[in-house]
Amino acid sequence: MKARGRAVERLADEELMPLIGEQDPAAFEVFYDRHGGVAYSLAYRIVGEQAAAEDVIQEAFISIWRSGGRYDRTRGSVRSWTLGIVRNRAIDLLRSRAGRTPKLGFDDEAVLEQRPSGDFTDEEALRRETAAEVRGALGALPGEQSKVIELAYFGGFSQSEIAAMLEVPLGTVKGRMRLGLEKIRGRLAEGLA
Amino acid sequence: MNEREHEGRRDELAAYLLGALDPGEAAALEQHLAGCEGCRDELDWLRPAALMLPEAVDRVDPPPRLRARIMGEVEADAKGERQRVRHQRRGFALGFLPALGLAALALVVAALAGYTIHDSGSGGGTTTVAAGHPPGVVAKMVRDGDSGTLRLANVHQLPSGEVLQAWVRRGKRIESAKTLFLPNREGRASAVIDHMDGVNTVMVTAEPRGGSDYPTSAPIVTVAIPQ
Numbered sequence: 001m002k003a004r005g006r007a008v009e010r011l012a013d014e015e016l017m018p019l020i021g022e023q024d025p026a027a028f029e030v031f032y033d034r035h036g037g038v039a040y041s042l043a044y045r046i047v048g049e050q051a052a053a054e055d056v057i058q059e060a061f062i063s064i065w066r067s068g069g070r071y072d073r074t075r076g077s078v079r080s081w082t083l084g085i086v087r088n089r090a091i092d093l094l095r096s097r098a099g100r101t102p103k104l105g106f107d108d109e110a111v112l113e114q115r116p117s118g119d120f121t122d123e124e125a126l127r128r129e130t131a132a133e134v135r136g137a138l139g140a141l142p143g144e145q146s147k148v149i150e151l152a153y154f155g156g157f158s159q160s161e162i163a164a165m166l167e168v169p170l171g172t173v174k175g176r177m178r179l180g181l182e183k184i185r186g187r188l189a190e191g192l193a
Numbered sequence: 194m195n196e197r198e199h200e201g202r203r204d205e206l207a208a209y210l211l212g213a214l215d216p217g218e219a220a221a222l223e224q225h226l227a228g229c230e231g232c233r234d235e236l237d238w239l240r241p242a243a244l245m246l247p248e249a250v251d252r253v254d255p256p257p258r259l260r261a262r263i264m265g266e267v268e269a270d271a272k273g274e275r276q277r278v279r280h281q282r283r284g285f286a287l288g289f290l291p292a293l294g295l296a297a298l299a300l301v302v303a304a305l306a307g308y309t310i311h312d313s314g315s316g317g318g319t320t321t322v323a324a325g326h327p328p329g330v331v332a333k334m335v336r337d338g339d340s341g342t343l344r345l346a347n348v349h350q351l352p353s354g355e356v357l358q359a360w361v362r363r364g365k366r367i368e369s370a371k372t373l374f375l376p377n378r379e380g381r382a383s384a385v386i387d388h389m390d391g392v393n394t395v396m397v398t399a400e401p402r403g404g405s406d407y408p409t410s411a412p413i414v415t416v417a418i419p420q
Contacts, residue, residue, distance in 0.1 A: 023271050024271075025264070025267050025268055025271045028267050029264060032260065032263060032264070036255055036260065037255060038247060038248060038252070040253060040254070040255035040259070041251065041252050041253045042247040044250075044253045045250040045251070050256070051371060053255075054255070054256070054259045054262075054371075055371065055372075055373050055403075055404065057255065057259060057263075058259065058262055058263055058372075059356065059373050059374070059375070061263050062263060062267070062374060062375070063375055065266075065267050065270070066270070066375065066378075067377075067378075076240070076244060077244075080244045083244075083247045086247075087212070087247065088212075089402075091212070092354075092402045092403055093403035093404075095403075096401055096402060096403035097403070130245060130248065131245065131248035132249075133245075134242075134245045134248060134249040135249045138249060149211060149246075152208065152212060152213035153211045153212065153213075153243070154246075154250075156212070157213065158213050158214065158215055159205075159213040159214065159218075160215065171204070173208075174204040174205060174207070174208055175204060177207040177208050177213065178203075178204055178206065178208075180207070181207040181210065181211070181239055182207070182239065182242075184245075185238065185239055185241060185242035188241055188242060188245065
């Protein structure tokens with residue numbers, strides 16, 4: 001069992017998904033351990049409270065398990081597919097609440113990680129480095145651009161709702177989103193160069 | 194499509210990636226993308242920026258109990274599947290109702306009006322179910338220490354936007370068990386319920402996605418817990 005456990009841990013995400021489809025708990029455990037942390041952080045960021053974030057994650061991961069890990073490669077990596085599911089469920093929860101208040105603000109000063117960097121795998125280290133680039137890029141955006149991106153992605157508001165909330169034309173919202181995302185993308189391109 | 198309209202579509206690519214388009218707007222953009230290589234290329238270029246947004250949030254460690262709950266459901270599902278296959282080979286009709294060898298209390302509940310509850314554990318209990326609920330729902334509550342695993346079978350698929358929510362009653366007080374779950378394609382569902390001390394009834398209702406503060410519909414199943 002232990003030898004098999006180590007073997008499963010070495011599988012790439014794309015190799016784990018078929019095993020999850022065969023209802024292999026060991027494969028699912030590895031999948032959760034890899035992505036549960038960032039998923040929970042995302043859920044918590046969106047819904048703003050621990051109990052609700054736990055519900056979102058439980059619902060999201062169990063639905064992945066019970067749907068047989070039906071991962072669609074055309075939709076990106078396993079991680080981004082998973083985070084998309086988590087985001088959708090978190091937004092659904094947010095929308096089910098009356099009088100939701102948009103949560104804004106990235107804190108560039110916040111410590112991303114308590115563990116010394118030596119504890120990370122190479123892949124994890126690269127991911128965190130890229131995450132730091134994105135945080136830096138978001139922090140460098142003009143407030144009006146970062147605000148519309150945060151309202152859309154973390155608040156679940158539509159472009160029309162954002163335009164109404166900020167009392168600006170719809171075209172202005174579209175433009176700010178486009179400019180903001182292009183700047184983030186450009187910063188990522190620099191980081192990868 | 195003229196240049197101005199095309200530029201308008203390009204302006205929507207970021208909103209699309211951020212999930213900020215209404216379904217109709219998203220569908221219209223997807224239709225445009227199907228025929229526009231330039232916009233598809235730009236979308237592909239822009240996509241990593243949106244995909245990295247979740248990675249940039251402050252890290253908050255999930256509590257260990259969450260992992261335990263999730264893996265509890267996963268293991269229960271996997272055991273149920275293996276036992277169902279074993280019992281099917283032995284010719285059992287209901288393969289998900291074996292003795293599990295746990296120091297546990299199991300109750301089998303039929304969720305039809307007027308059905309007698311069969312006690313297959315060391316305790317016993319009865320329940321009644323209001324008329325009009327889906328026929329054939331079968332439930333088993335396996336108690337282990339202070340928590341319990343509720344396992345349902347023959348649950349109909351829920352409408353989009355609804356989830357199953359478990360509730361516990363202690364005396365006259367009903368509160369959410371803070372467990373939302375969904376049936377799988379075979380109509381099976383399970384949930385781990387913590388803090389079972391003093392609980393005399395467990396109920397499951399269908400609720401809007403995200404759950405409710407109070408039950409908004411009649412239970413699809415009610416399980417009496419012997420004290």
